[in-house]
Amino acid sequence: MAKLRGAIVIDKDRCKGCELCAATCAQQVIAMTTAVNQKGYHYAYMANPEACTGCTNCAVMCPDGVISVYRVKVEA
Amino acid sequence: MKGNEAIAEAAIRAGADAFFGYPITPQTEVMEYLMETDATARTGMVVLQAESEVSAINMVYGAASCGRRVMTSSSSPGISLMCEAISYLAGAELPCLIVNVSRGGPGLGTIQPSQADYFQTVKGGGHGDYKLLTLAPSSVQEMADFVALSFDLAFKYRNPVMILSDGAIGQMMEKVYLPEERPRLTEFPDWATTGTRPGQHGRTITSLNLLSSVHEVHNQRLQAKYRQMEQEEIRYEELYCDDAEYVVVAFGISARIAQNTVERLRAAGKKVGLFRPITLYPFPAPQLAALAKRVKGFLSVELSAGQMIEDVKLAVGSQVPVEFFGRLGGMVPTPEEIEGALRKYFSL
Amino acid sequence: MDVKDIIREENLVYKKSRLLTDTPFNFCPGCGHGTVVRLIAEVIEEMGIEHDTVGISPVGCSVFLYDFYDFDVVEAAHGRATAVATGIKRVMPDKFVFTYQGDGDLAAIGTGETIHACNRGENFVIVFINNGIYGMTGGQMAPTTLEGMKTATCPRGRDVKTMGYPLNITPLLAQLDGTYYVTRQAVHTPAAVRKTKRALRQAFENQKNKKGMSIVEVVSNCNSGWGLPPLQANRWMEENMFAKYQLGDMKVDGVLQMR
Numbered sequence: 227m228a229k230l231r232g233a234i235v236i237d238k239d240r241c242k243g244c245e246l247c248a249a250t251c252a253q254q255v256i257a258m259t260t261a262v263n264q265k266g267y268h269y270a271y272m273a274n275p276e277a278c279t280g281c282t283n284c285a286v287m288c289p290d291g292v293i294s295v296y297r298v299k300v301e302a
Numbered sequence: 303m304k305g306n307e308a309i310a311e312a313a314i315r316a317g318a319d320a321f322f323g324y325p326i327t328p329q330t331e332v333m334e335y336l337m338e339t340d341a342t343a344r345t346g347m348v349v350l351q352a353e354s355e356v357s358a359i360n361m362v363y364g365a366a367s368c369g370r371r372v373m374t375s376s377s378s379p380g381i382s383l384m385c386e387a388i389s390y391l392a393g394a395e396l397p398c399l400i401v402n403v404s405r406g407g408p409g410l411g412t413i414q415p416s417q418a419d420y421f422q423t424v425k426g427g428g429h430g431d432y433k434l435l436t437l438a439p440s441s442v443q444e445m446a447d448f449v450a451l452s453f454d455l456a457f458k459y460r461n462p463v464m465i466l467s468d469g470a471i472g473q474m475m476e477k478v479y480l481p482e483e484r485p486r487l488t489e490f491p492d493w494a495t496t497g498t499r500p501g502q503h504g505r506t507i508t509s510l511n512l513l514s515s516v517h518e519v520h521n522q523r524l525q526a527k528y529r530q531m532e533q534e535e536i537r538y539e540e541l542y543c544d545d546a547e548y549v550v551v552a553f554g555i556s557a558r559i560a561q562n563t564v565e566r567l568r569a570a571g572k573k574v575g576l577f578r579p580i581t582l583y584p585f586p587a588p589q590l591a592a593l594a595k596r597v598k599g600f601l602s603v604e605l606s607a608g609q610m611i612e613d614v615k616l617a618v619g620s621q622v623p624v625e626f627f628g629r630l631g632g633m634v635p636t637p638e639e640i641e642g643a644l645r646k647y648f649s650l
Numbered sequence: 651m652d653v654k655d656i657i658r659e660e661n662l663v664y665k666k667s668r669l670l671t672d673t674p675f676n677f678c679p680g681c682g683h684g685t686v687v688r689l690i691a692e693v694i695e696e697m698g699i700e701h702d703t704v705g706i707s708p709v710g711c712s713v714f715l716y717d718f719y720d721f722d723v724v725e726a727a728h729g730r731a732t733a734v735a736t737g738i739k740r741v742m743p744d745k746f747v748f749t750y751q752g753d754g755d756l757a758a759i760g761t762g763e764t765i766h767a768c769n770r771g772e773n774f775v776i777v778f779i780n781n782g783i784y785g786m787t788g789g790q791m792a793p794t795t796l797e798g799m800k801t802a803t804c805p806r807g808r809d810v811k812t813m814g815y816p817l818n819i820t821p822l823l824a825q826l827d828g829t830y831y832v833t834r835q836a837v838h839t840p841a842a843v844r845k846t847k848r849a850l851r852q853a854f855e856n857q858k859n860k861k862g863m864s865i866v867e868v869v870s871n872c873n874s875g876w877g878l879p880p881l882q883a884n885r886w887m888e889e890n891m892f893a894k895y896q897l898g899d900m901k902v903d904g905v906l907q908m909r
Binding site: 319320322348350352353354356357358360361362363364365366367368370372386387390394495496497498499500503504505506507508509510 | 721
């Protein structure tokens with residue numbers, strides 16, 4: 227049956243490392259990097275990309291609007 | 303027609319878009335007249351009574367940011383409440399007209415006339431380096447004539463303009479030739495926040511510049527405007543000054559009374575003249591300095607403890623003596639009192 | 651399927667509103683202000699009214715709204731946003747106007763303007779961020795600061811006997827005949843964010859239909875002011891702020907909903 231696969235793109239230099247997206251992601255896709263961006267923040271990245279369903283919750287939560295979300299239907 | 307009513311009728315005829323005000327004696331007739339004559343029905347202009355002078359002047363700020371001809375009127379204590387916003391209006395370079403029908407201060411004071419708001423008006427009642435182009439009417443006719451002029455000057459310089467009147471001129475009734483009616487604005491300047499046109503980026507009306515290097519440049523641009531005003535907008539009137547030995551310097555109601563004194567003394571063969579500043583800022587200093595070369599002394603006459611006299615002294619310097627005569631607390635001098643002062647200081 | 655195949659233009663389901671400029675927000679990490687500022691841009695974009703909208707940014711954390719929005723914004727003096735909005739709306743009744751105010755701006759210095767703009771039923775939208783503190787100036791006590799809450803100006807906790815009670819202003823405003831829609835939302839979970847967006851959309855639709863004053867209060871965290879990281883701040887908010895400032899609609903279509 228059809229399955230949704232998603233992916234997110236994070237504007238890493240505008241992320242402030244607030245972790246709201248990571249905490250809200252039901253699939254635990256997102257984690258914070260150990261590296262820091264130009265502002266000195268740890269930023270979010272897809273640690274577990276396969277689990278992403280493109281539900282946009284992370285982007286909806288992001289106070290700085292740095293997350294873009296893509297979603298596509300795939301045949302399992 | 304009363305001075306206050308002349309302001310209101312002239313505003314309608316000048317194509318004002320909005321008036322926001324608050325009741326305070328001795329100028330409430332301005333708003334009453336606008337309501338009574340139903341200015342909104344006549345030209346569609348907005349007439350709104352706010353909950354305070356602070357709110358009223360900030361409504362003016364909002365309407366001014368849309369490039370409209372907008373005004374308020376109040377009296378001394380109300381103008382004090384408006385001073386913060388007046389500084390914002392100057393900082394954000396917003397054109398508007400503010401009418402101050404002054405009353406005796408300080409504090410609640412009296413509702414009788416006064417000229418003790420001079421410093422507040424021309425030296426800045428609000429914070430920061432800003433100037434208010436200030437016109438001082440001395441008749442009901444000038445109350446009417448200065449409204450359209452104020453709007454035009456406000457837009458020319460993108461700066462608030464003040465008509466500094468007083469309780470006497472405001473309440474006084476005189477014949478007045480009312481200005482021609484002109485339409486309200488339909489085109490608005492490009493800086494006005496009226497909603498962006500497609501393809502146009504958002505515009506901003508603000509007086510905020512946290513970056514000092516940017517804010518200094520902004521301040522320098524404001525100062526350049528004030529220099530231009532000092533070059534182009536000085537207005538004054540001279541009576542019997544050509545051969546005068548002693549000259550009274552007075553504006554507004556004081557000038558009306560002093561004119562009577564000068565005419566009486568002239569009839570008695572005394573070489574006395576009257577110099578009447580019409581713009582209090584820009585102050586007619588160059589003209590006074592020139593006059594000082596031909597006269598033996600000045601008498602500054604004011605309804606205050608002596609404020610304009612400082613600017614007269616700055617202009618005249620030490621060329622000739624500058625004396626002062628004033629009444630306080632809303633007391634209005636008689637022509638004879640001014641004559642007495644002239645005789646005392648200059649042994650006429 | 652490889653991630654690269656998913657990230658293609660046709661698969662895009664969410665991105666930042668084009669009405670937001672490239673200027674990064676000046677809000678602290680995880681602050682609710684950013685979310686609400688973003689939502690307003692999305693609502694205005696979706697309604698296609700950016701060329702007819704003028705926003706009012708007052709003094710407070712939101713003072714730089716005009717740097718973030720690509721439509722006209724007017725800066726108001728502290729507390730005077732609703733008066734400035736009144737001035738604009740009265741001379742341009744067909745334009746959309748909204749104020750974006752913090753609790754100090756709306757419920758302290760601007761209380762008079764707020765109440766009277768609502769009482770006149772001015773037809774614009776007030777967006778009111780209630781985080782119980784003055785954020786921009788570094789965390790001082792605000793009218794909505796909770797009893798016992800510590801701030802820079804009540805370091806031993808707000809003592810109501812000497813510093814007054816937390817001011818729950820929105821229900822008061824709902825009682826005024828001039829208000830048409832009054833609701834209190836939050837942005838601490840995706841569901842709450844979506845509800846806030848719907849509320850904002852409702853408010854702007856009300857304005858479009860000339861229904862009078864719409865107020866959307868958003869109870870938000872203030873991480874730096876409360877001295878908590880974002881996630882903990884949101885939990886603290888749920889337990890403490892929501893107790894005093896209950897979420898929900900107080901007035902819909904001019905009808906009071908309060909118990």
